[in-house]
Amino acid sequence: MSALTKQSAEEWTQLFDERYKRTAWPYGSAVWGKKEWVCPDLRNESVVSMDEGGSNLFWAERFGRELGMNDLWVKLCGNSHTGSFKDLGMTVLVSVVRQIIADGGTIRAVACASTGDTSASLAAYAAAGGIPAIVLLPRGKVSTAQLLQPIANGALVLALDTDFDGCMAVVQRLSLDEGIYLANSMNSLRLEGQKTVAIEIVQQLDWNVPDVVIIPGGNLGNVSALGAGFEMMASLGLIKKQPQIVVAQAEAANPLFRAYQRDWHFEPIEANPTQASAIQIGNPVSVRKAIRTLERHQGIVEQASESELADAAARADRTGMYNCPHTGVALAALIKLRKRGLIDARSRVVVVSTASGLKFTDFKLGYHEQRLPEVNALHTNAPVELPNDYDSVRRAIDTHSGWNP
Numbered sequence: 001m002s003a004l005t006k007q008s009a010e011e012w013t014q015l016f017d018e019r020y021k022r023t024a025w026p027y028g029s030a031v032w033g034k035k036e037w038v039c040p041d042l043r044n045e046s047v048v049s050m051d052e053g054g055s056n057l058f059w060a061e062r063f064g065r066e067l068g069m070n071d072l073w074v075k076l077c078g079n080s081h082t083g084s085f086k087d088l089g090m091t092v093l094v095s096v097v098r099q100i101i102a103d104g105g106t107i108r109a110v111a112c113a114s115t116g117d118t119s120a121s122l123a124a125y126a127a128a129g130g131i132p133a134i135v136l137l138p139r140g141k142v143s144t145a146q147l148l149q150p151i152a153n154g155a156l157v158l159a160l161d162t163d164f165d166g167c168m169a170v171v172q173r174l175s176l177d178e179g180i181y182l183a184n185s186m187n188s189l190r191l192e193g194q195k196t197v198a199i200e201i202v203q204q205l206d207w208n209v210p211d212v213v214i215i216p217g218g219n220l221g222n223v224s225a226l227g228a229g230f231e232m233m234a235s236l237g238l239i240k241k242q243p244q245i246v247v248a249q250a251e252a253a254n255p256l257f258r259a260y261q262r263d264w265h266f267e268p269i270e271a272n273p274t275q276a277s278a279i280q281i282g283n284p285v286s287v288r289k290a291i292r293t294l295e296r297h298q299g300i301v302e303q304a305s306e307s308e309l310a311d312a313a314a315r316a317d318r319t320g321m322y323n324c325p326h327t328g329v330a331l332a333a334l335i336k337l338r339k340r341g342l343i344d345a346r347s348r349v350v351v352v353s354t355a356s357g358l359k360f361t362d363f364k365l366g367y368h369e370q371r372l373p374e375v376n377a378l379h380t381n382a383p384v385e386l387p388n389d390y391d392s393v394r395r396a397i398d399t400h401s402g403w404n405p
């Protein structure tokens with residue numbers, strides 16, 4: 001940090017703006033454009049990058065209006081190489097591993113336990129860097145798209161008859177073997193990359209800090225990364241205030257929500273099945289870091305039932321989005337906190353959308369066909385099946401009542 005203070009805040013923002021989304025490799029990546037803040041000792045030739053970050057932060061005008069808000073923004077972290085925010089951290093971890101190997105270190109493979117998105121990201125970056133990857137997934141608990149990603153990228157995919165927490169315990173044992181390098185977010189290299197999402201949000205808002213940021217939480221690495229990004233900007237004089245941070249959890253997997261209600265007294269739970277499968281975690285490894293972050297950011301933890309998360313995702317889809325279930329959890333939290341008056345109508349709020357809705361076809365289809373357990377779907381829009389007949393088509397149009405208002 002003392003080396004970084006040698007440049008002024010204005011010099012940093014100017015440098016970051018000059019590099020943002022340009023082609024001078026590797027600085028066009030929104031992670032590596034902030035390389036001095038992320039991993040300064042890494043040699044550029046070690047970087048494994050697929051142009052991560054730089055995802056859209058858009059003004060959710062219509063959805064905001066429905067909630068009586070005029071300053072609601074959605075940060076689409078799922079618009080990235082492997083379709084989730086995990087790429088922001090994985091580029092850093094895999095680049096460092098590449099440098100360790102180049103310098104003669106003995107790493108046989110990188111390995112992770114995953115609820116789907118981490119393994120997709122690790123497999124892609126390891127393949128790009130020419131490094132063997134092992135992924136441990138809870139069998140039958142990740143979406144088809146997420147399962148296919150590491151398969152396509154040539155990782156050794158191990159589908160275990162357990163849940164995420166079970167996979168995590170096995171990979172932690174595996175990584176005691178010197179040759180197996182742990183790639184889960186308890187490895188702080190991941191968080192160094194993920195913290196850039198905070199910097200990028202502020203950069204996209206012309207170096208202004210939002211009042212509130214809402215983020216879905218599972219293993220709870222991302223929330224501490226977000227907090228670290230905001231705190232680093234404050235330490236280096238780029239910003240003057242900190243946002244309030246809200247973590248949103250599925251009611252079926254809500255250990256942090258329970259801790260929040262008990263004055264941060266945390267106890268692991270067994271997570272129940274939820275459509276928000278990437279956050280079906282009962283014993284989050286980064287819980288302590290997350291609580292410290294929330295204590296410094298007027299933290300709130302909110303939960304969403306299966307009906308609430310599915311309906312929030314679908315309702316926002318009707319305003320042009322295409323939300324994954326985890327983003328649905330964050331949007332449901334927003335709706336509930338607005339109703340309770342804990343988020344003000346005038347606040348500038350950023351919802352972090354963590355993955356692409358395109359990975360969660362079964363969730364979407366199940367919702368519109370009213371097949372999701374515990375979900376009373378209020379915003380369905382099933383296709384109307386018709387014979388090849390002009391009059392039937394006309395009648396269907398004339399009698400349709402489910403138009404977007």
Ligand SMILES: Cc1ncc(COP(=O)(O)O)c(C=O)c1O
Nearest residue numbers: 117218219220221222278354355
């Ligand atoms: C889509 C999505 N959202 C949210 C999360 C939660 O992030 P974290 O585990 O850092 O809390 C994950 C992590 O697996 C994820 O894949």
